[in-house]
Amino acid sequence: MKQDFVRKIEGYDEIVRERAICRKYGLDYSTEGGKIRSFINRLHPPRLMLRVSDVIDETPSSKTLRLVSPEGYLPPFQAGKYISIIADIGPIRTSRPYSISSPPNQRGYYDITIRNRENGFVAPHLLNRIKAGNRIEASAPSGGFCFNPLIHDRASVFIAGGSGITPFMSMIREVVECGIDRTICLFYGNRSDADVIFHDELLRISQRFRQVTYVPVIETPSPGYTGARGYITGDIIKGVVGQTGGRTYYLCGPPAMYDFCLPELEGLSIPRHKIRREVYGPPPDITRSPGWPSHIGRDAAFTVGIRGRGEIGARAGESLLNSLERSGIVVPALCRSGECSMCRVKLISGRVFQPAGVLLRKSDRQFGYIHSCAAYPLEDLEIMF
Amino acid sequence: MATEYDVVVIGAGNAGLTAAATLARKGARVIMLERHNIPGGCATSFCRGRFEFEVSLHQLSGMGTPEFPGPLQGLLQGLGVRDKLEFVRMEDLYRVMVPGRLDLVLPADKGGVIGALQGRFPAERENIGRFFDLVYRFFSEVISAFYMKDPEVTPEKYPLYFKYAFRDAQSVLDAHFTDPLLKLAVGIYWCYMGLPPRLLAFGDLAAILFAYIELKPCHIKGGSQTLSNAIVDSFIGNGGHVRFNCGAEKIIVRDGAVRGVVTEHGDQITTRYVLSNASPITTFLELIGRDDCPAVALDELKGASYSTSFFTIFAGLRCEPEAVGIAEATNFICAQTDFDRDFALTRTLDCDESAFIMSCYDVSDPGFSPPGACQCAIVAMKYAEPWLQVPPERYAAEKYRCAEAILRRVEAHFPGFREQIEEIEIATPLTHLRYLAQPGGSPYGFEQHVKDSSFFRSPKPPLKGLYCAGAWYGQPGYQPTLASGVAAARAILREMKAQEVKP
Numbered sequence: 001m002k003q004d005f006v007r008k009i010e011g012y013d014e015i016v017r018e019r020a021i022c023r024k025y026g027l028d029y030s031t032e033g034g035k036i037r038s039f040i041n042r043l044h045p046p047r048l049m050l051r052v053s054d055v056i057d058e059t060p061s062s063k064t065l066r067l068v069s070p071e072g073y074l075p076p077f078q079a080g081k082y083i084s085i086i087a088d089i090g091p092i093r094t095s096r097p098y099s100i101s102s103p104p105n106q107r108g109y110y111d112i113t114i115r116n117r118e119n120g121f122v123a124p125h126l127l128n129r130i131k132a133g134n135r136i137e138a139s140a141p142s143g144g145f146c147f148n149p150l151i152h153d154r155a156s157v158f159i160a161g162g163s164g165i166t167p168f169m170s171m172i173r174e175v176v177e178c179g180i181d182r183t184i185c186l187f188y189g190n191r192s193d194a195d196v197i198f199h200d201e202l203l204r205i206s207q208r209f210r211q212v213t214y215v216p217v218i219e220t221p222s223p224g225y226t227g228a229r230g231y232i233t234g235d236i237i238k239g240v241v242g243q244t245g246g247r248t249y250y251l252c253g254p255p256a257m258y259d260f261c262l263p264e265l266e267g268l269s270i271p272r273h274k275i276r277r278e279v280y281g282p283p284p285d286i287t288r289s290p291g292w293p294s295h296i297g298r299d300a301a302f303t304v305g306i307r308g309r310g311e312i313g314a315r316a317g318e319s320l321l322n323s324l325e326r327s328g329i330v331v332p333a334l335c336r337s338g339e340c341s342m343c344r345v346k347l348i349s350g351r352v353f354q355p356a357g358v359l360l361r362k363s364d365r366q367f368g369y370i371h372s373c374a375a376y377p378l379e380d381l382e383i384m385f
Numbered sequence: 386m387a388t389e390y391d392v393v394v395i396g397a398g399n400a401g402l403t404a405a406a407t408l409a410r411k412g413a414r415v416i417m418l419e420r421h422n423i424p425g426g427c428a429t430s431f432c433r434g435r436f437e438f439e440v441s442l443h444q445l446s447g448m449g450t451p452e453f454p455g456p457l458q459g460l461l462q463g464l465g466v467r468d469k470l471e472f473v474r475m476e477d478l479y480r481v482m483v484p485g486r487l488d489l490v491l492p493a494d495k496g497g498v499i500g501a502l503q504g505r506f507p508a509e510r511e512n513i514g515r516f517f518d519l520v521y522r523f524f525s526e527v528i529s530a531f532y533m534k535d536p537e538v539t540p541e542k543y544p545l546y547f548k549y550a551f552r553d554a555q556s557v558l559d560a561h562f563t564d565p566l567l568k569l570a571v572g573i574y575w576c577y578m579g580l581p582p583r584l585l586a587f588g589d590l591a592a593i594l595f596a597y598i599e600l601k602p603c604h605i606k607g608g609s610q611t612l613s614n615a616i617v618d619s620f621i622g623n624g625g626h627v628r629f630n631c632g633a634e635k636i637i638v639r640d641g642a643v644r645g646v647v648t649e650h651g652d653q654i655t656t657r658y659v660l661s662n663a664s665p666i667t668t669f670l671e672l673i674g675r676d677d678c679p680a681v682a683l684d685e686l687k688g689a690s691y692s693t694s695f696f697t698i699f700a701g702l703r704c705e706p707e708a709v710g711i712a713e714a715t716n717f718i719c720a721q722t723d724f725d726r727d728f729a730l731t732r733t734l735d736c737d738e739s740a741f742i743m744s745c746y747d748v749s750d751p752g753f754s755p756p757g758a759c760q761c762a763i764v765a766m767k768y769a770e771p772w773l774q775v776p777p778e779r780y781a782a783e784k785y786r787c788a789e790a791i792l793r794r795v796e797a798h799f800p801g802f803r804e805q806i807e808e809i810e811i812a813t814p815l816t817h818l819r820y821l822a823q824p825g826g827s828p829y830g831f832e833q834h835v836k837d838s839s840f841f842r843s844p845k846p847p848l849k850g851l852y853c854a855g856a857w858y859g860q861p862g863y864q865p866t867l868a869s870g871v872a873a874a875r876a877i878l879r880e881m882k883a884q885e886v887k888p
Contacts, residue, residue, distance in 0.1 A: 005538040006840050011551035019836040022688035029686045032824055033670030040819045042777045076778045144433065144810075149785050150792060151806045273703055273807040308626070332422060332630045339432070344422050344629070346621075359432035363611035367618050384621075385629060 043075055048083070048138045053109060055132055058197045062115040062163065063127055064101065067136060074107045077141035079170040080278075083110060084139040084334050087122045094325045095333055096122045099166040099252070099278070100141060101198075103173035110141075113197060115163035119284070142334055145252065145278040147171060147182070152248040153274075157241060158186040159232055159261055161253025165197055167278060168252065172202070176209045185213040185241050187232045189257060193218050193225055215240055232257075234264040244268045252278040279337030282355075286376050287317055289355050293378060302377045307348065307384040314377045320345070320352065321372040331372055331385065338374030345372045350381030390416045390626075392658040392877060393646045395633045395672070398426025398821075399863060400854035401662030402616040403870030404877075406464045408660075409623035411878055417625065418648060420632030425613030426662070426821060427828045428863070433808040435755045436701035439762060440812075441828060442609035443577075443744045444602035444715060446593075447864035448472055455600040457864050460871060465622070466615040471606035473750040478597055480713040481573050482798060483722060487566045490713060493601050495521070506567045516561040516571065523549055523588070524595040551835050554582035554590040555724070565722040572724060573717045576742060576766060577862065579692045579829045581724040586835045596864075604714070604750055609863070632822075636661075636668070636851070638677040643850030657884075658877050660852045662870070664823045664830070668853060682847040691769070691825025692832045692861070693731050694814035698763040698788050701808035706745050706759045709799045714748040717741075718798060731766045734775070734783065736790040741765040743795065758807070763791055769814035769826045784811045823857075830856035852877055 006012060048069065056064040068074075082097040102111035117123045130136070145167055147156070158168045165188055175182050186206075190196045196216055206214035217228040217236060228236050238244060249270055251261060258277060265275055283289060287298045298317025305311050306329070314323035321343050324331050334342040338358035347368045352375040354360070360371065372383075394405040397419035405417045423429060427441040449455025461467040478491040478498065489505050491498045495517065502513045526546040530538045540547040549557065554575070558568045572582045574593045582590060605612055617627060628648070636659055637645040645655045661668040665686055669678045702709065719727065719740040727740045747759035754760045775783050788811050796803050818826035831837055839859060846852055854873035856866050 008540050009547050009550045011835075015551060015836050015841065019688055019841055022836065023684055024687075026687040027690065029666055030670060030675055030683055032666050033675070036666075036818055036822060036824050039773055040815070043780060043815065044819055076780065078781050148809065150788055151803075151809050341432070342422055361430055361432060361437055361610055362607045363430075363614040366607065366611065367614040369614070 042073075044140050045075060046140070048074070048140060050110070050136045050138055052130055052132050052134045052136060055130070056111075058113060059115075059195055061195065062113060062197050064111050064113045065126065065130060065136075066102075067110045067112065067138070068108065074110060075140055076107060077104050077110075078146040079104050079174045080143065080146035080167040081141035082143045082145075082167070082335075083112065083141055084336075085112065085122070085126070086137040086139075087125055089121065089125050091328055092325055093328075093330050094122060094322070095139075095336070097143070097281075097335055097337075099143075099145075099170070101166040101169040103170050103177055105174055105178050113163060113166050113169070115195075115197070139334060142340070143278075145250070145276065152276075153246055154181060155183045155247040156185070157237065157247050157249045158184060159189075159237075159249065159251045159253070159257075160186065161189045161232075161257035162191075162195065163197065164251075164253030164257070164278070164280065166252075168250070169198055172205060172212060176205055176212060183211045183213075185215070185247075187215045187217055187237060187240075189217045189219070189232045189253065191219045193221050213240060231260050232264070234267045237264070238268055244270060247274070249275045250277070251275065252280065254280060255283045279335055279339050281337055282319055282374065285317070286319075286353070286355065289353075291356070292353060296378055302350075303380045304377060305380075305382040307382065314381070316353075316376055316378060318376070319373050320370070320375045320377060320381075320383070323377075324372065333373055336373045338371050341371055343372040344369050345383045345385035346370075347375075348382040348384055351378045352376055352381065353378055388653065389655040390414045391656065391881065392416075392660060393418065393633070393654055393656045394660045394662065395636075395646070395668075396426065396662030396855070397421075397424035397613070397617070397627070397629075398662045398855055399428050399613075399866035400856075400870035400873070401426075401660065402613060402620070403460070403464060403867050404660045404662070404852075404854055404874040405625055405627075405870075406466075406616050406620040406623070407871050407874035408877065409620050409625035410463075410465065411874075413878070413881070415620075415625045416654060417620065417627045418631050418633050418646070419627065419629050420649065420822065421820065422629050423610070423613075424617045424627070424629070425610055428609035428613045430608045430610040431810070433699075433810055434701065435758070436760055436808050437608065437610075438699040438701070438760060438810065439608040439746060442605065442863060443742065443762070443764075444475065444597065445472070445604060445863050446596045446602065447600055448474075448603045449600040450474075453599065455596075457867065460867060463871070464616060465619045466612070469615045469618070470611060473604045473606060475602040475604065475714050475749045477713055477715070478602065479573065479715040479717055481570050481717045481719070483566065483569065483719050484797065486722075487570065489570055491570070493598060495598055498598060502567065502570060505570075506564055509562055509564060509567055512561050512563075513567070516557075519545070519549075519557070519561075520591045520594055523591050527588070527592070549591075550586065550588045552587045554585045554587045557587045557590075558582055569719060569722045569724070573719075573740075575724060576717065576740065578833050579766060579827075579861070580833050581728040583725055584728075584832075584834060586838075589833065602715070604746055604753075606750060606752070608746075608753070633663075633672055635674070636672040638673055638848065641679075641849055643848060656850075658850050658852065658881070660854060660870075660873055660877065662853075662855045664857045665853065666824045667822065668851075673848070673851075677848075679847045681843075685842065685847070689831040689837045692827040692829035693766040694769045694817045694826035695812070695828070696736065696765045696767040696787055696791075696814065697812040698761075698791060699808075699810045699812070700761045700763065700802075700806050701754065702759050702761065702802070702805040703757070703807040704759065704805045705751075705757060706748050709802045709805055711743075711745045711748060711759070711761070711799055714745055716743040716745075716798075718743060718794065720794075732768050732771065734767070734771045734787060736765055736787045737794075739765040739767070739791075741791060741794075763795060765791065767814055769818060772814045772826075780813075780815070784813055787813075828856065829861035830858070833860065
């Protein structure tokens with residue numbers, strides 16, 4: 001027998017004895033099954049089954065849904081994280097990420113604050129259909145738009161647009177409620193003063209706590225408004241913060257705000273690594289993105305074959321993920337902004353448009369994987385997942 | 386989806402991947418189930434900002450050189466992926482540092498290693514020569530006896546092998562060297578095995594030293610995810626089916642034999658063969674379940690203990706490595722010279738004194754990160770238990786606290802490092818636990834004691850039709866796990882053939 005020689009290796013007998021002792025007195029692993037899951041679920045449960053405890057009106061176009069756990073446990077999170085809300089709308093199951101606006105120091109509930117969006121699909125559903133007492137399924141808190149004490153400055157500048165205020169609200173509330181040694185200067189842009197979510201609370205906080213400065217910026221204010229007007233410009237920022245160095249800048253808002261504010265920050269010579277931006281879903285009209293082939297209209301219709309599972313129809317102007325969901329196919333998704341790679345699928349044939357900024361791994365590019373939330377069909381496709 | 390397959394592979398880690406690809410190339414109908422959305426297990430990457438961070442590959446062994454190709458060359462060739470990958474050879478083994486006492490670079494060739502050590506430790510000139518002579522003579526015996534498959538392995542023919550194979554590495558280091566710094570410089574690769582030289586077989590340390598010196602450490606262009614993706618591609622190209630986001634929920638056993646697999650979505654797959662790349666805890670206790678699990682499998686587990694996990698900082702720097710003084714791809718940084726003290730620290734949370742490895746891939750592969758940038762993986766061995774005691778509410782703060790301690794030490798060696806960090810991500814043992822769904826969060830599987838090595842384990846599958854591969858069932862690391870998948874696939878193919886000829 002092959003193993004015979006092993007007995008002649010010096011030390012063999014001792015090892016056999018040691019082995020016997022270990023097997024006799026070692027850990028009984030039969031109780032270990034399922035343990036990993038229970039540990040990890042305290043931090044990262046795969047799903048949260050939540051109940052809406054309250055619906056709070058914020059502005060004419062926005063509401064806060066207060067979500068509690070019927071079992072009583074909500075995992076801890078860092079201010080700035082989002083949860084992905086699963087929505088069943090008719091036959092379609094889809095999801096949308098919403099930043100938690102309540103602070104992490106209390107975990108009786110998670111607040112998400114939703115504003116109605118033009119041509120929205122999930123937002124109107126959540127705003128009009130969901131009532132206190134309803135059940136909602138969600139992911140655990142995710143995302144990386146958080147204060148990182150290792151590399152971020154203790155002086156922060158927040159630039160928010162519309163419902164992009166939500167992660168900042170969580171951070172601001174935590175900082176003042178927990179007495180954290182940071183200073184925050186918030187610039188909050190909105191179309192009209194009626195749209196400003198959390199205005200009264202922000203005003204109160206900034207008046208009571210010197211470490212928080214609050215600057216609303218209104219595009220078309222109502223008569224009598226005396227604050228900053230227009231967009232959040234470099235001049236407005238510099239006028240308030242003075243010294244622009246030694247601060248970390250955080251942006252959260254619609255794509256148009258980034259298009260405007262990033263060059264403004266550049267104009268203030270803010271280095272790129274000092275600027276953190278939250279992803280904010282796909283642009284409202286992908287066909288207007290730089291690089292989109294002009295001969296393909298947003299309604300161009302294509303066929304997508306899914307290997308082993310049949311065929312669906314898809315439109316050029318809609319992400320592949322949306323088209324799949326529309327056809328009743330559920331693909332796991334989280335950020336829906338091209339970053340987290342949850343909705344990764346393999347593209348076997350056909351061309352897709354992928355907007356700039358999709359965080360695709362190099363080898364995924366090499367072997368034809370795409371993030372379906374940030375891929376738009378430009379011809380008939382075949383995919384696999 | 387078809388509901389009947391020759392083989393169901395559970396888990397797309399290194400071993401699951403090579404097993405699946407080997408089986409598919411031989412014409413078997415195979416489905417591979419992976420609970421995550423991407424293949425690779427540890428052999429993966431993730432993106433933050435403009436960086437794609439390598440998760441686990443530090444120094445690939447076994448590729449060899451054009452003149453002296455290593456076993457991994459043939460393995461990858463056999464899977465049809467060799468030509469889809471580009472390898473970058475590292476010139477040096479490592480730089481090893483103890484503040485104020487030692488700072489030494491060992492090149493990846495025999496003369497160079499011995500020369501560098503003798504230059505730094507002139508008083509032990511002869512000891513160094515004797516030690517490497519032993520390593521080389523020992524390993525050439527291993528090659529003749531096992532790689533060349535000598536039918537007659539006897540103490541007379543292979544005296545060093547029979548004397549040293551089970552000996553602990555520490556006693557061999559002690560017998561050869563006096564200066565603790567020298568012992569540290571020679572034995573630091575223990576980190577790649579997770580056990581200090583006192584508990585590690587000399588044979589294992591000798592194998593690592595010999596393999597890296599002779600076959601050269603490598604890195605893969607694009608990182609380990611490229612390897613994982615390439616193998617999946619080969620698998621699919623040969624008709625294999627793969628389901629991501631689809632873990633196995635149950636292995637169906639009837640009359641002591643595998644009959645099928647149920648997925649987490651409730652789909653039932655009929656099969657006679659399962660290749661599990663999941664840990665034995667998952668495989669035996671969760672997938673098979675206590676009732677169907679053979680007692681022998683549980684007995685086998687009882688003697689073993691989880692290996693160390695890791696605390697890792699992934700740092701993306703907005704400068705090239707040399708701007709902060711990083712000149713080596715692999716750097717071991719120790720606070721002191723006692724291996725056992727370092728090992729004891731792996732069972733604590735604190736990182737103020739722990740030994741750590743800092744790998745900067747851009748040193749050997751300047752295109753690894755975006756132009757003008759580089760990335761470092763800074764890794765300290767840490768067991769999961771202390772992290773399991775951290776209240777969930779304290780978890781983030783503990784992560785930052787431990788990372789802060791390590792970054793302070795990195796800064797002392799590489800001034801300016803901190804200021805250059807653009808992206809940073811921290812993984813703890815709990816991160817490994819979560820993504821690998823492994824008890825102990827241990828990419829190395831069980832601790833690598835000789836008593837648990839293949840010499841003492843029964844090679845027979847504990848259940849008819851169940852085959853297992855990966856670090857939990859053999860040795861950790863890329864080369865061993867990739868090889869174990871191929872070996873398990875061959876065992877299945879042999880068994881399938883044997884069943885065919887039976888009337």
